[in-house]
Amino acid sequence: MGFKDYCFRKSLWVFHFGGASCNNCDIEILDCLTPRHDLERFGILLVGSIRHADVLLVNGSINRRDRDRLLELYRQAPKPILVVAIGACGCTGGIFAEGNTFAGPVDKIIPVDAYIPGCPPKPEAIISGIVKLAGKK
């Protein structure tokens, strides 16, 4: 196990990018931090800057305006970074895939390490996805 992989084992710091979403996934991500689910017991913390993050959570369908900003965020991120696509829209575009502003699901824009499907995924699913990812890398 290399040093970088070792760093991913515990205390993942997470940056949240909400694309053109309906807010459901954003709220469920915030919900993970509140008392019932309490992600901080795994050392997972939502941080304010991508430069501090180990994980980039992306939810929502990505529209043309978000696309360049997502690319820019990915460029600024310290590598290696884990990218997680959350929700049906993040994984495939979901119900908005036929929209006139849709600019492709997340994996067409940046490489994605894990997909958490659901509309919205339950907090349990989000936690399970991220914990699995932390163990695997």
Place this chain on the structure above:
Amino acid sequence: MSRKTLIPIGPYHPLQEEPELFKLYCDGEIVRDIKWETGYNHRGIEKLSESKSYDQVFFLVERICGICSTSHPFAFANAVEEIVGVEITDRTKYIRSVIGELERIHSHLLWLGLACHFLGYNTVFMWAWKYREPILDLFEMITGNRNSYAMFKVGGVRRDIEKSKIPAIRREMGIIRKKLDLLTGAVMDDPVIHARTKGVGILTRQDIIDYAAVGPTARASGVDIDVRRDDPYAAYPLVNWKVITAGAGDVFAKTEVRLLEMYESASIIEQCLDALEKLEEGNIALKINEIPAGIGTGRAEAPRGEVFHFVVSDGSNSPARHKIRAPSYTNIATFKKSCIGQTISDATISLAAVDPCYCCTERMAAAYDSSSGEKILNANELIEISMKRTKELRKSEAGHE
């Protein structure tokens, strides 16, 4: 003239769960002007709606906004039922109102938590979100999903609230009242919250009328409007409840209105459950075979204010035109009145006080030159182009015939 400093908040700010960009032009600590940019959330829903059948549109409008994901189907159902000209059954009315009011409770608790988070009072943030969880559990029990309930259809609802489920909802309403007492006490009696919210972000009655603000934002400034009472729909005329108003128009008044509205919602739900117990199970949807050509308007009171849907049907399987106006569309414009002249720290809570929902509000597209960044087409020009294109198409079609 003093120099103004530009302080951007967003578009991907850790405080906000949605992407939007505020530009605060500040003179020292004081905000002198404010501009906001949206478009990060635009999904082209009105256009998408025209390509979906009436049954599918419910799933689409539900995903306009995840927090108030029943108010949009509510308004759309009202609009389509106006076109068809049917009156839904009593049982359906009560079920719809139960879902709508449960949503109001969870949305207001969510807002209360976020507002206190903006103030730096994270204890109330954690409390409010903890108390919100049982409401989501109720939703999961009734509809099968925590958010986006897929409960509505034209002429009725998709699932019944069976008699076996009623005691659990009733018990939860009793518990939530006690928790609301605790939260109300924590917010109303706290000297820090008083200091941070009283006299902050004041919107006068005239401001509300000028900007056509709706919902709790308007009610906190003494404007007594509520679609549930003014244009009755579903079971609201059948139960007893009152519209909560306050006079001060500041952030504290908006908090007060929302807190007291949750008690009213709990009372509406209990009355609806009483009625549901007396009515027979089943018979929750009318069979509607076709939607005739016509125009329908539907209104519903979302947790943030009035949602308005306008549907044009040409007799086909999908809407010919579907226009949506969400409450935040008018409420956001009041920032010009509430934020200017405040300090930066007060401006953020004034922004949060109207409970803005940007995913509801997104509705415009503009074309930019990618190299220079200059705007080359605005919305009006885009409309002109599309009208020209339609005329050309009509001409060429006429030529074919």
